[in-house]
Amino acid sequence: MAQKTNPGRFFEDFTLGEEIVHATPRTVTEGDQSLYTALYGTRFAVNSSAEFARSLGLGGAPIDDLLVFHIVFGKTVPDISLNAVANLGYAGGRFGVPVFAGDTLSTRSTVIGLKPNGNGQTGVVWVRSTGRNQRGEMVLDYVRWVMVKRRAPGTDVSATHDCPPSDLPKAVDASDLVVPTDLDARGFDFALSGEPHAFEDYTPGERIDHVDGMTIEEAEHQIATRLYQNTAKVHFNQLEANGNRFGRRLIYGGHIISLARSLSFNGLANVVRVAAINAGAHANPTFAGDTIHAWSEVISADALPGRTDLGVLRLRLIATKNRAAADFPLKDADGKYLADVVLDLDYTVLVPRRG
Amino acid sequence: MAQKTNPGRFFEDFTLGEEIVHATPRTVTEGDQSLYTALYGTRFAVNSSAEFARSLGLGGAPIDDLLVFHIVFGKTVPDISLNAVANLGYAGGRFGVPVFAGDTLSTRSTVIGLKPNGNGQTGVVWVRSTGRNQRGEMVLDYVRWVMVKRRAPGTDVSATHDCPPSDLPKAVDASDLVVPTDLDARGFDFALSGEPHAFEDYTPGERIDHVDGMTIEEAEHQIATRLYQNTAKVHFNQLEANGNRFGRRLIYGGHIISLARSLSFNGLANVVRVAAINAGAHANPTFAGDTIHAWSEVISADALPGRTDLGVLRLRLIATKNRAAADFPLKDADGKYLADVVLDLDYTVLVPRRG
Amino acid sequence: MAQKTNPGRFFEDFTLGEEIVHATPRTVTEGDQSLYTALYGTRFAVNSSAEFARSLGLGGAPIDDLLVFHIVFGKTVPDISLNAVANLGYAGGRFGVPVFAGDTLSTRSTVIGLKPNGNGQTGVVWVRSTGRNQRGEMVLDYVRWVMVKRRAPGTDVSATHDCPPSDLPKAVDASDLVVPTDLDARGFDFALSGEPHAFEDYTPGERIDHVDGMTIEEAEHQIATRLYQNTAKVHFNQLEANGNRFGRRLIYGGHIISLARSLSFNGLANVVRVAAINAGAHANPTFAGDTIHAWSEVISADALPGRTDLGVLRLRLIATKNRAAADFPLKDADGKYLADVVLDLDYTVLVPRRG
Structure with missing residues (x-):
């Protein structure tokens, strides 16, 4: 037994x-x-x-x-x-x-x-x-x-070499992205998709405030996290949370990523695909009742090797809690994340070219 | 840019x-x-x-x-x-x-x-x-x-004629309703459908209290409104709502329509189809925590041209908040909607005839 | 009319x-x-x-x-x-x-x-x-x-004999269980399924604390109960609940059964099928905000007639509210359910044999 x-x-x-x-x-x-x-x-x-x-x-x-x-x-x-x-x-x-x-x-x-x-x-x-x-x-x-x-306390472990692993890329290279077979964006319908902006309209350094905000309820993040069969107990158990330093159930960081990405439609409607996640930080915890806003910065805009129908945008997606994002909040003078910044995600998307 | x-x-x-x-x-x-x-x-x-x-x-x-x-x-x-x-x-x-x-x-x-x-x-x-x-x-x-x-403030606009448009019908005529091809209600099973009432059992002027009530949670109306990809921000952003006159997120009026219609099963179980929406007013706003009740009035009962299996009921569906509907609440002596009436919908349904 | x-x-x-x-x-x-x-x-x-x-x-x-x-x-x-x-x-x-x-x-x-x-x-x-x-x-x-x-008050009824019906079994016999045609557990992959435990690893009398807890929100139990088209009004109407002895909407007992069974994955991951529900008591009511934990006891472990790939476990599944289950809470000295025990379910499952 x-x-x-x-x-x-x-x-x-x-x-x-x-x-x-x-x-x-x-x-x-x-x-x-x-x-x-x-x-x-x-x-x-x-x-x-x-x-x-x-x-x-x-x-x-x-x-x-x-x-x-x-x-x-x-x-x-x-x-x-x-x-x-x-x-x-x-x-x-x-x-x-x-x-x-x-x-x-x-x-x-x-x-x-x-x-x-x-x-x-x-x-x-x-x-x-x-x-x-x-x-x-x-x-x-x-x-x-x-x-x-x-x-048990201790410091030794059988194998500790190669940390962090030496081949971790800072970002996935455009030539390493997987483009779905058969995907052909030449006939992309910008009217049906929601915005007139094509790859050519985005400029490195450009910042986009996604304007809209969304407030999170306990039932919502719990339903989401269970949908993913994610069993991390901090998201579900208020009885136990009563004893943690927040006294609250923590929201799964991925819930914030999805909320922020959904808000990013307003300005990035024509993204065909998320192709890579280069890096990410959950800068501060979020709780039910928090209202999420988001803004993006275009890190780079690159050609997709061998393709004229699609371009590659590397984006930084920032989410805030209980603060609008019109002034692009991020870090303080010491380089520390502001207390109301909750996500800093570096990711790469495919966007149709105007051709 | x-x-x-x-x-x-x-x-x-x-x-x-x-x-x-x-x-x-x-x-x-x-x-x-x-x-x-x-x-x-x-x-x-x-x-x-x-x-x-x-x-x-x-x-x-x-x-x-x-x-x-x-x-x-x-x-x-x-x-x-x-x-x-x-x-x-x-x-x-x-x-x-x-x-x-x-x-x-x-x-x-x-x-x-x-x-x-x-x-x-x-x-x-x-x-x-x-x-x-x-x-x-x-x-x-x-x-x-x-x-x-x-x-910008002003009163002129290039074209202001024909307002309201002269061809707006007061109600969709029975002869203009679209009946799904192949729909044949002759074998309608009233036991499986839930109630014994056929078209012949409804009388113009008849009022039906749908009895049941349902309380709305924030997560529910948000999940519903997002399912419809409805982006109206008043439904989702509590941070912004803190500054509005209610201090609350407003519930999408269509959420109330669907709740009231679902409650209407109790008395109108055998409706085969909503065929028309003739008119509608969201008489008062609703918020999370409100309990919705509903009642209906039969406005008219008409034959469906060329059909003996189906009849046409034009209905008025009234929803209330935080008040049961047994006394059919609607308007005050001055003809103004009562403060707890939230929906007044004029719509048309197809109902099986007993034959 | x-x-x-x-x-x-x-x-x-x-x-x-x-x-x-x-x-x-x-x-x-x-x-x-x-x-x-x-x-x-x-x-x-x-x-x-x-x-x-x-x-x-x-x-x-x-x-x-x-x-x-x-x-x-x-x-x-x-x-x-x-x-x-x-x-x-x-x-x-x-x-x-x-x-x-x-x-x-x-x-x-x-x-x-x-x-x-x-x-x-x-x-x-x-x-x-x-x-x-x-x-x-x-x-x-x-x-x-x-x-x-x-x-109307009274005590007579046309037929009152045979109560409780004399053929009610205390538990469904292993030989009466329905095993899905084509089900063959010989190649059962314990790694993909989540735990190494086979039928042979469970012993009558064994108790398993399922460890995890889950807090229930109003939106969640309402969404669940409506998904089942269960119309029992005590689950949905807070206006009416204001007048009941709890002042709260009651959670559908089946919601607790499903929560407890989901928690039971931790220790009973390899259950292939719920085959029978032998008996069940909703020992105390639950409300939104309650955190559910669960533990199980193996009542019996029986062969499945004619099969070497599957065994039969009869289980007792206990759920608590706002109390962890590590000490296997159940009844007090007088045999009464403890106030924080909310479910006592006797059910039967099929589990793969190691063979």
Whole structure:
């Protein structure tokens, strides 16, 4: 009669190079996409309309890229971050083949870095996690690192070399992006999509205030996080939260990413695809009742090798809580995030060229 | 580097006769219908059961008519009512071919009336909006008029004639209703549908208290309104609402229509289809925490030309907040809506005849 | 112009042996399953992944068994329990053929017991309810009994014999369980499913604390209960609840069952199917804001006749409110349920054998 429940892994339980098979696979359906729409109000044309997607050569409307991210990520939580103290960062996130309703996603992770912290209480674990569909095709591949508690105090670990892993890119290169086979944006209908702006209209350094704001309710973030089968307990258990330093359930950081991206429609309506997540910081925690605003900065605008129909925008997406974003809030004079900045995401999208 | 975000149209930005193509098309799925059921508890048999719908000759369960309304309507918000001061009325709403899961809906509007207000601050815009499926077939056609802010004070506008448009019907005539091809209600199963009442059992002037009440939560109306991709900011942003005269997020009027219609099952269970929306007033605002009750009055009961299986009921659907409807509350002695009346909807349905 | 609305049945309106056809049939879709996942965070592999289900010989991922229960049950509410004072018990619940997206469920009930209470105000009604799919195949069959108000005080009723019905089983026998045709668990993948525990690892008397807790919001239980088209008004109407002894909307007992079962994943991840509901008590009411924890006891572990791939576990699932379950709370010294115990469910599941 062994211990039946999952206590989560502690720092000592990870081995460099080990591959972890995450439970449980998940078939993504139109119902999931409906819920995603209802939770964030997203309306990017290619994900909203099967007809629009077909006009670009796709077989139907792909599942929203960030819904794919959340599902692939959610699988890793019971094995990687159940005893995490902090979610430290993301790097090298690349979206692969598009996901369509009916596809089944599963995730595996490889431990690529381990570093005990000097305090002897925690260590940092780097994992590369790969989500695949039922045909084994990569749908998302990314690195994240988390600070995890030790089971017992100490500082030594069998393998601590290569930390942070030396091949972590600062950003995914345009030539490494996966462009869905058959995607052809030459006939892109800017009127149906919502805005007249094409790739050529965006300039590095340009800042866009996305204007609108959205207030989060407890039921909403809980419904979202459970949809992703993310089991991190800090999001669901108020009884336990009564004893934490906030006295509140924490909102899953990915919920803020999706809210901010949905708000970004106002100014970035014509994004065809999220192609990469280069880096990300959850700068401050959010709670139910917070109102989220967002703004974006164009980091760079690059050609997509071999293509005249699509360009690559690398964007910085900033979300705030309880503060409008018209003045582009970010950091204070000391380079610290302002207290009302909650997200700083570096990601890459494909946008149609005017041609 | 042009302005990237949508500031919405002001009164001066509308031109009589102009056609507006609304973004973004939306494929309606079984997931949307599930959410609609979960948000309102609707259980009209023809929309609830594909088998029941097939027993009436249809190819499957049509998407709930009011879900179609909300999606078609939601598309118009960014172009028509982002700067609206008030949603003044509806007329001549006709439902066309039924919508099934997998259909893609898009909306276009034609400006059919423009009238500057004497105060020089606002004007009234009349639009006819038409929702179509991917085959170009009309699924909903209706007129609404809204009061919109001017960009700059003034009273003149290039075209102000024909206001209100002279061809607005008081109610859609029974002979103008669209009856779905193949719909045959001769074998209608009143036991499975929920009530024994047929068309012959309803009498003009009859009032029905729908008895049940439902309390609205913030998360519910937000999830609903986002499902419809309706972007009207008053429904989502508490930070901004803190500064309005209510200090609250306003609930989308269509949410109340759907709640009231769902409550109307108790007394009108056998409605096969909403065929027309003749007129409607959102008499008072609603907020989270309000409990909605509803009652109906039969305005008229008419034969459906050429049909013996279906009859036409024109109904008035009244919703209240925080007050039961057993005494049929409506207006005060001066003809003003009572403060707890929130909806007065004039609509037309198809009901099976006993034969 | 007869009374149009459903007043519900009183004790005198039931006749022994009578069969009641419940409205309205319901086509279950992938959207319903998505919502179910989002409401409870359930992630049992066979329901989560069509690929995993196919690896066990099934045609696809079956709809979650308890979602089937709630839909079949919900149909009975308008006819059986609209005037119920209390839901007294369940017995002999057997799940039949699995339900897949696209199936249409309907429910009929037979009155199998009637007993007036001595106070002359109420009586107890026993019904056997059977849910069937569009092919007439049984998907769920169970007995429940409820205390119902009398229309007029009295103690006599035409037929009061056989109460409680003499053939009510204490638990469904392993030989009476329905095992889905084609289900073959020989290749069961314990890694993908989430835990290494097979049937052989569970011991009668073993107790499992499921560790995690989940806090319920008003929007969540309302959305769930409406998804099931359950119309019991105590769950939805705060205006009326203001006058009840709690001053609160009561949460549907089935919502707690589903929450507790979802929490039970942690320790019982490899359950392939809920096969029977033997008995159940909603020990105390729950309200929004309550945090639910759960623990299980293995009542018995039996072979499944003729099968080497699956074993039968009879389980007791206990849920608490606002109290962790590590100390297995249940009853006080007098045998009364503790005030923070809210569910005591006796049910039977199929679990893969290691072989």
